[in-house]
Amino acid sequence: MRGDLDLIAWEHDTLCFVEVKTRTTRAVATAEASVDEDKRRNLRRLARHYLRQLPSSDVPVRFDILSVYFEEGELAEFDLFRSAFGWG
Numbered sequence: 156m157r158g159d160l161d162l163i164a165w166e167h168d169t170l171c172f173v174e175v176k177t178r179t180t181r182a183v184a185t186a187e188a189s190v191d192e193d194k195r196r197n198l199r200r201l202a203r204h205y206l207r208q209l210p211s212s213d214v215p216v217r218f219d220i221l222s223v224y225f226e227e228g229e230l231a232e233f234d235l236f237r238s239a240f241g242w243g
Contacts, residue, residue, distance in 0.1 A: 156204055158197045162221070163205065169215045172202045174239075177223040186222035187236055195240050216242075 162173035174194070176186035190198075198218060206212040220239040224232045 156201065158201050160198070160201050160205065166217075169217050170206075171217045171219050171237075172198060172205075173219045173221050173235075174198060175221045175223060177225065179225050179227070181224060181226070186224065187220045187234070187239065190220050190239070199242060 160172055161175040162171075164171045164173060174190055176189055178186045195218070202216065202218070206214075206216070217238050218240050220236040222234040222236070224234075226232070
């Protein structure tokens with residue numbers, strides 16, 4: 156199966172699939188903007204495959220995007236977008 160899941164984590168009883176995007180600047184476009192429909196479709200496919208491996212796939216699921224910025228001369232900044240997109 157092609158592709159990867161950057162981060163899988165639990166927040167309480169919700170299984171979170173987190174796509175991590177890193178940029179050195181916000182000047183051109185935000186990091187989260189690079190998660191287009193093709194990427195979302197691929198992440199959903201990978202998440203379905205992952206869920207089939209669990210003893211019970213009947214768990215709440217959320218798709219998040221974590222934007223990380225390493226701008227010159229600044230501390231790293233992190234923006235977490237919970238529920239950035241869904242199954243549909």
